[in-house]
Amino acid sequence: MHKTQPIDVELEELSKKKTKIDAQIAALDARRHLSQKKDEDRLKWLLGNLVFDRLNADPVLQNIVRRDLPERFTQRDHNRGLWQILFPEQ
Numbered sequence: 001m002h003k004t005q006p007i008d009v010e011l012e013e014l015s016k017k018k019t020k021i022d023a024q025i026a027a028l029d030a031r032r033h034l035s036q037k038k039d040e041d042r043l044k045w046l047l048g049n050l051v052f053d054r055l056n057a058d059p060v061l062q063n064i065v066r067r068d069l070p071e072r073f074t075q076r077d078h079n080r081g082l083w084q085i086l087f088p089e090q
Contacts, residue, residue, distance in 0.1 A: 055086065062087075
């Protein structure tokens with residue numbers, strides 16, 4: 001019986017270490033995901049700014065935006081008049 005007790009203690013210690021390592025892995029994975037999300041958000045913002053800045057000067061870009069943007073608007077976007085900000089003549 002003396003031999004099983006140290007094994008049980010060792011198993012418990014290893015289980016605690018595994019739990020701690022699993023938590024560290026989860027925390028690192030969450031940080032990586034957050035970093036990737038921030039990078040994607042930054043790229044979307046930069047791209048949106050580029051499109052917004054070039055919209056008035058590029059008729060082809062205007063046609064793309066006029067065609068594809070309305071399906072992305074929510075009712076709240078319509079209520080805020082976002083379309084009229086982009087295209088005041090309509």
